[in-house]
Amino acid sequence: xxxxxxxxKNLSKYFExxxxxxxxxxxxxxxxxxxxxxxxxxxxxxVGQSGCGKTTTARTLTLxxxxxxGSVNVYNSKTNLLESIDNLDEDQLKEFRxxxxxxxxxxxxxxxxxxxxxxxxxxxxxIHNLGSPEEQEEAVKxxxxxxxxxxxENYLNRYPHELSGGQRQRVAIARALIMKPKFVICDxxxxxLDVSIRISIMDLMLELARDLGVSYxxxxxxxxxxxxxxNRIAVMFNGKIVEIAETEELxxxxxHPYTKRLISSIPVPDPTYERKVxxxxxxxxxxxxxxxxxxxxMIDIGNEHYIATHDVKGLI
Amino acid sequence: MNQKNxxxxxxxxxxxxxxxxxxxxxxxxxxxxxxxxxxxxVGESGCGKTSVAMTLxxxxxxxxxxxxxxxxxxxxxxxxxxxxELRKIRWGGISIVFQGAMNAWNPVIKIGExxxxxxxEHYPENTRSENxxxxxxxxxxxxxxPNVADRYPHELSGGMKQRAVIALSLSCDPKLIIADEPTTALDVxxxxxxxxxxxxxxxxxxxxxxxxxHDIAVIAEMTDxxxxxxxxxxxxxxxxxxxxxxxxxxxxxxxxxSTPSIIGDKKMLKSLDGEPPSLxxxxxxxxxxxxxxxxxxxxxxGNAEMGLIEVGDGHFADKCCVECG
Ligand SMILES: Nc1ncnc2c1ncn2[C@@H]1O[C@H](COP(=O)(O)OP(=O)(O)O)[C@@H](O)[C@H]1O
Ligand SMILES: Nc1ncnc2c1ncn2[C@@H]1O[C@H](COP(=O)(O)OP(=O)(O)O)[C@@H](O)[C@H]1O
Ligand SMILES: [Mg+2]
Ligand SMILES: [Mg+2]
Numbered sequence: 343x344x345x346x347x348x349x350x351k352n353l354s355k356y357f358e359x360x361x362x363x364x365x366x367x368x369x370x371x372x373x374x375x376x377x378x379x380x381x382x383x384x385x386x387x388x389v390g391q392s393g394c395g396k397t398t399t400a401r402t403l404t405l406x407x408x409x410x411x412g413s414v415n416v417y418n419s420k421t422n423l424l425e426s427i428d429n430l431d432e433d434q435l436k437e438f439r440x441x442x443x444x445x446x447x448x449x450x451x452x453x454x455x456x457x458x459x460x461x462x463x464x465x466x467x468x469i470h471n472l473g474s475p476e477e478q479e480e481a482v483k484x485x486x487x488x489x490x491x492x493x494x495e496n497y498l499n500r501y502p503h504e505l506s507g508g509q510r511q512r513v514a515i516a517r518a519l520i521m522k523p524k525f526v527i528c529d530x531x532x533x534x535l536d537v538s539i540r541i542s543i544m545d546l547m548l549e550l551a552r553d554l555g556v557s558y559x560x561x562x563x564x565x566x567x568x569x570x571x572x573n574r575i576a577v578m579f580n581g582k583i584v585e586i587a588e589t590e591e592l593x594x595x596x597x598h599p600y601t602k603r604l605i606s607s608i609p610v611p612d613p614t615y616e617r618k619v620x621x622x623x624x625x626x627x628x629x630x631x632x633x634x635x636x637x638x639x640m641i642d643i644g645n646e647h648y649i650a651t652h653d654v655k656g657l658i
Numbered sequence: 659m660n661q662k663n664x665x666x667x668x669x670x671x672x673x674x675x676x677x678x679x680x681x682x683x684x685x686x687x688x689x690x691x692x693x694x695x696x697x698x699x700v701g702e703s704g705c706g707k708t709s710v711a712m713t714l715x716x717x718x719x720x721x722x723x724x725x726x727x728x729x730x731x732x733x734x735x736x737x738x739x740x741x742x743e744l745r746k747i748r749w750g751g752i753s754i755v756f757q758g759a760m761n762a763w764n765p766v767i768k769i770g771e772x773x774x775x776x777x778x779e780h781y782p783e784n785t786r787s788e789n790x791x792x793x794x795x796x797x798x799x800x801x802x803x804p805n806v807a808d809r810y811p812h813e814l815s816g817g818m819k820q821r822a823v824i825a826l827s828l829s830c831d832p833k834l835i836i837a838d839e840p841t842t843a844l845d846v847x848x849x850x851x852x853x854x855x856x857x858x859x860x861x862x863x864x865x866x867x868x869x870x871x872h873d874i875a876v877i878a879e880m881t882d883x884x885x886x887x888x889x890x891x892x893x894x895x896x897x898x899x900x901x902x903x904x905x906x907x908x909x910x911x912x913x914x915x916s917t918p919s920i921i922g923d924k925k926m927l928k929s930l931d932g933e934p935p936s937l938x939x940x941x942x943x944x945x946x947x948x949x950x951x952x953x954x955x956x957x958x959x960g961n962a963e964m965g966l967i968e969v970g971d972g973h974f975a976d977k978c979c980v981e982c983g
Contacts, residue, residue, distance in 0.1 A: 392845045506933075536702045536872055541916045542929035563845045566875075566918035570927065593920055607850035611875040611917045613898045 344381040345417060347525045347557040348403070349424060351377045353412035355395075355402045372398040374581035375412070377640070382417065382524070383551060385558035387568030387589070389604065390578035396561045399578075400527045403427075403559070404444045405435075416442060419524055440470060443523040447530040449514035453502045459486075460498040463517045470521070485516045489546060508539035515543070519550065527559045532567065544571055565608050569593060577601045580628055586640070587647035597649045600627055659733050664834050664866045665691040665714075665752075670727030672713045681937045683709035685890040686965075687727070691834065691883075696860065696867040698881035698898060700874050700913070702934060706890040707870045708757055711836045714868075715754050716744050732833065750780055753832040757839045757870075760819035763811035770807025773826050780830040796825040799862070800855050817848035821855065828859065835860070836868040841876070853879060874913050878902060886910045889934045889945040892966070896973030906975035908982065909946055944978040954982045 355373040360366075373395045380386045388396050401407040403414060405427065415424040420437060430438055446452045453462055460482055467478045486494035489512040502510055511531060518526055528547070532540040548571065550556045560571045568575050569589055576586040577600060585598040596602045599622050606620035640648040659666055672684035683706045691697045699707050712718040714729055716736060729736040731751055736744070756762065764772060770793055777789050784792075794804045800821040811819060820840060827835055837856060841849035857880065860867050869880045877884050878898060885895035886909060894907040905911045915928040932949045935941060943960035947953050956962050962978035969975050 391847050537874070537913065537916050537930075539929075541918075541927045542931065545927075545929055564918075565846075566920045569920055569924060570918045590924070604847065605920065607847045608920050609850075609853070609873070609875040609879045610921050611878050611902070611914065611919050612921070613878040613881075613902050615878075615921060617879075 344383070346379045346424065347382045347417045348559075349379045349413075349415045350403070351413045353377070353399070353402065353414060354410045355398050355407055356410045371581045373402060376578070376581075376583045377412075378576055378583065378586060380525075380557050380559060382557055383555045384573040385551060385560050385571055386586075387565075387572035387575040388559060388561045388578055389563060389565055389568050389575060391563060391604075394578045395581040396578060397529055400444060400529050400559065400561060404442060404527060405438070406444075417524060436470065440521050441523055442525045442527070443518035443521065445511075445514050445518050445526060445528045445531045447533060449507075449510040449531075450502060452514060453510070455502055458499050458501060459491075459505075459513055462502070462513060463520055466517065466521050481520060482516075485520045486513075488519070488550075489513075489516045490542065491516070508535050508543070511535060511539075511543055512546075515546065519556075522554065523556065525557045525559075527561070529561045530563070533562065533564070540567075547571070565593070565604060577604060579624075582650060583640070584650045585648065588645065591645055591647055595647070597643065597647070600624075659730050660690070662692050663690045664693045664732060666728070666730040667714070668728040668730070670710075670713065670729065671725040672709060672718065672727075673723055673725055674709075674719070675721045675723065679938045682940070683722075683890050683937055684713060687887075687890075687892055688966075689885055689892065689895060691866050691868065693833075693866055694864050695883060696869055696881045698877035698884035699868060699870045699887060700872065700877045700884060701887035702930075703872055704937075705887045705934060706937070707872075707887055708838055709890075710887075711754060711838050711868070711870060714836060715748060715752060717748075717754075749776065749830040749832060751832060752834045752836065753827040753830065754836040755823055755827045755838060755840045757842070759823045759840075760816060760843075763819060763822070765811050768808055768810055769814070769822050773807070773822070773829050776826060777829050792829070793825070796828055797822075799828070799859055800825045801851070816844055817851065820844065820848075820852055824852070824856065824859065828863070832865070834866040834868070836870070838870045839872070842871075849876075856880070874917050875919070886913065890937050891945065891964070891976075893946065893979065894973075894975040895966070896970065900970055900973045904970065904973075906969045906973070907946075907979045908950055908952070909979070910975075912949075912951075944976070946976075946979065950979070950982055952982055954978075957982055 353373060353376050357370045357372055358367045359370055361368065378386060388399065390396060398407065402409045414427045416427055418425045418437060419441060463482045463485060464478050467473060467481060483494040486497055491497045491509065491512050532543050562568050572589055574586060575589050575592045576583045579600045585601045593605065596605055602620045603622050606618050610617060638651045640650050642648055668688050670684055670687045674681040674683055687710060699710065701707055713724060724737055731747060736747060773793055774789050777792060793807055797804055797806060802818060802821050806818065841852050871877055881898045884898045884901055885892045886907065888909050894901060894910045901910060905914060912930045916930050918927060935945050944957045944962040944964060947957050950957060957978050965977050966974035967977045967980060969980055
């Protein structure tokens with residue numbers, strides 16, 4: 343059996359928000375008791391509507407947010423063990439940041455506009471003190487070639503605003519990959535790009551998975567994209583994962599009403615295809631989840647197809 | 659003009675003047691729209707879709723100029739009309755849902771008042787209660803509660819703001835609606851709801867629709883007829899079903915081959931490498947040649963003759979690319 347690159351158990355992230363000066367603080371359960379694992383070299387799609395908690399999940403896993411509850415274990419290539427992300431000492435933290443990288447939806451946000459492409463891509467090497475300046479420059483050129491920015495000399499001294507959206511996203515990928523991470527979390531990395539560029543970036547990422555064994559947590563709201571990229575898909579709704587299954591299994595035999603709704607809303611590039619109409623009131627799903635308990639573990643209905651149990655009681 | 663058509667566009671050419679030179683954003687664009695039908699315009703960003711839309715409305719920016727061509731709406735030539743004459747056709751005849759319109763609401767005025775203002779301009783003789791009724795009817799049509807009229811833009815979700823934009827576009831009883839990427843910033847479930855809403859309104863009011871998108875899957879869902887744009891030109895046009903079944907232009911094929919789907923067998927997608935040419939250069943020959951997978955000798959030498967030829971019943975494609983195969 344393949345080792346897992348990450349194991350997440352009962353992870354929650356709550357935010358305290360105040361709606362007005364005199365009102366009591368309320369709690370937003372952005373991520374609410376989710377569990378999943380990703381085998382090495384595989385990718386898991388995390389799909390769901392905006393606001394369902396995808397980005398918060400990603401930010402919590404990469405330690406940009408502190409989790410509220412639960413456990414996260416990540417594979418450490420040095421020790422060959424899954425290790426908790428809690429209480430990492432400085433060295434362990436460094437190793438963690440080397441193994442796990444994040445690519446954001448808007449690459450512009452994650453870049454310093456006053457840095458050249460060379461400096462942007464090289465920074466992780468500087469932080470980790472890897473190689474001589476010459477070696478670092480070679481590594482930058484090499485990775486720019488890998489992501490299709492050729493010849494690299496044409497890009498080294500340019501600034502982010504001088505590039506197209508697709509080129510900037512490639513720079514972001516180069517920056518994430520220069521550390522040869524084992525695990526990359528991608529938050530809607532292609533949603534702002536034209537279809538044409540989208541495929542070349544997705545293919546690039548698939549190629550890296552094949553050649554370098556990189557695993558992905560691939561966040562998107564588009565199931566068609568998730569199908570192309572991912573071995574398995576987890577469907578998220580209001581902070582909870584309601585269904586996880588192997589990609590084709592999920593698309594063929596969706597069980598949770600929310601998954602069905604999501605599938606029925608994807609436009610199909612075939613004018614003769616009649617989409618199934620599956621209208622459902624989201625508040626209804628939410629109240630059923632509340633009523634039937636959201637704190638029970640998911641169950642396997644066969645073929646490693648997991649669904650949230652509130653659903654078995656309430657809706658099937 | 660054919661009585662069955664609501665709009666005929668003939669050999670339309672539009673360019674922008676900039677400090678760096680002229681941008682030829684619309685080149686020899688011709689198409690017609692049958693009454694009550696929907697027509698899709700698809701292509702990569704920058705290919706000129708919004709430029710076509712704005713030229714049809716004659717709301718193009720100040721540095722834009724219609725060089726030649728005709729826009730005939732409901733039997734009336736629109737090119738050359740003065741502002742006053744245009745205003746009668748705009749909104750009441752043709753209206754548009756602008757790209758990004760849902761973020762263009764005035765933040766300090768209630769949604770209902772902004773729609774009321776548009777109606778008042780067009781129907782100055784209406785009473786206030788007539789307009790209130792009208793707004794309620796419009797909101798019902800697009801799936802909004804009447805009380806949304808009393809809210810400010812920031813109090814609405816993206817989907818609600820976009821529904822309100824559609825209500826606004828319907829407020830002066832147009833016959834033709836242009837929707838320019840109305841769902842691009844929205845998430846799939848909301849997109850689905852908006853698409854359904856637009857379809858329903860189109861059927862209920864027997865409207866004609868021009869639907870613009872870079873996503874060919876959405877065009878498949880929404881339109882009866884379509885045109886594929888590349889570098890300012892229409893390179894293929896016909897019934898949507900025919901084009902999907904039997905695409906003749908390699909660019910159309912590449913668009914189809916690069917679109918992921920959740921139905922059918924999972925297939926490898928092909929990326930569309932390279933970028934469209936600059937619209938500034940006046941290239942001779944085929945603008946698609948640099949990206950064409952199998953250019954003919956004629957094509958790669960820059961001698962190709964451009965222009966649509968009929969390849970099937972009402973199905974046209976660029977002569978050059980039909981010959982390239
Ligand atoms: N820093 C924060 N403070 C308060 N609420 C937040 C914060 N970040 C996210 N949220 C809330 O958490 C929920 C999930 O957001 P997010 O993870 O961004 O969803 P997604 O990426 O799926 O669109 C939303 O209701 C959002 O408003
Ligand atoms: N006001 C303008 N001045 C100069 N060039 C413009 C202007 N508006 C658009 N363009 C250029 O015209 C071309 C077509 O743009 P547009 O019609 O917006 O394409 P699309 O809607 O297909 O993305 C692009 O090259 C764009 O940069
Ligand atoms: Mg997000
Ligand atoms: Mg546009």
